[in-house]
Amino acid sequence: MQIEAVKAIVSGELLLEEAMKKYDVKDKRTILSWMKALSPLIEHDAGCRDTIKEEIEPPPYVHEYVVKENQLLKRVIVLQDQLRELEEKNAQIQAHRNLLIDKVTRLELKLQTRENREATPDV
Template sequence: MKKSRKDTQIEVVKAILAGELLLEEAMEKYDIRDKRTILNWMKSISPLVQKKTEPAPHVHEYVVKENSLLRKVIGLQDQLRELEEKNAQILAQRNTLMEKVTQLEGKLHAQEKIETTSDV
C-alpha cells in the first residue's frame, strides 16, 4: 500500500529529527529535489511529532548543525587529499634514494673487487 503524502512527510521529519537521515540523504531517498521542501515540512510537522515536554527546535538549528558537519567533512577530505599527496612525494623520494644507495653499493662493491685483485 502506497503511503500518503502526509505520511511520507511525517516519516521524513521523524527520521531527520531522530538523526537517522541527513537532509541530503532524505532528499535522495524520497526523491525530493528542493531542500526548502523538507525545511517547510520540518517547520510545520516537527512541533506535531515532538514530545509535548520537549521544546520544538528551530529548523535553522538543524541547517546550521548540518552545514557545520558538512564543512568538517569537507575539511577532513581536503586534509586527507593533502596527506595522500605528501605521502606520494615521500614514496617517490624514498625510491630515488633507494636507487642511489643501490648504485653506490654497486660502485663500492666494484671498487673493493678491484682493490682485492690488485693486491694479489
C-alpha cells in the same frame, strides 16, 4: 506521508538520510521544506505521542538541524582537504625515498666493483 517523515526526524526516530530512503525522497531539500512547513505544527508531548498543534510557532528543530548538519559538512570538507594534502606529501616522501634507495644501490654497486678490482691482481 510528509507529516510522518517530519515527525520521525523531529522525534529523533530517523536521521534525514534514513527518512529520505524510507519515504523514497530523492532530494534533501524536499524533506527540509517539509520540515520547515510542518515542524511548527507538530507537538511532541510527554506521552511520546505526536499531535498537530493548533497554533503556529517558529520551527526551532529545522534551523538547529540545518546548522548542525552544515557544521558537520564543513568539518568533513576540512578533513578531506587535510587528507588530500597528506596523501600528496606521502607521495612526495615515497618518491624521495625511492630516489635515495636508487642512489644507495648505485653506490653499493660502485663500491662492490671497486672492491672486486682491488681484490683482483693486475695481469
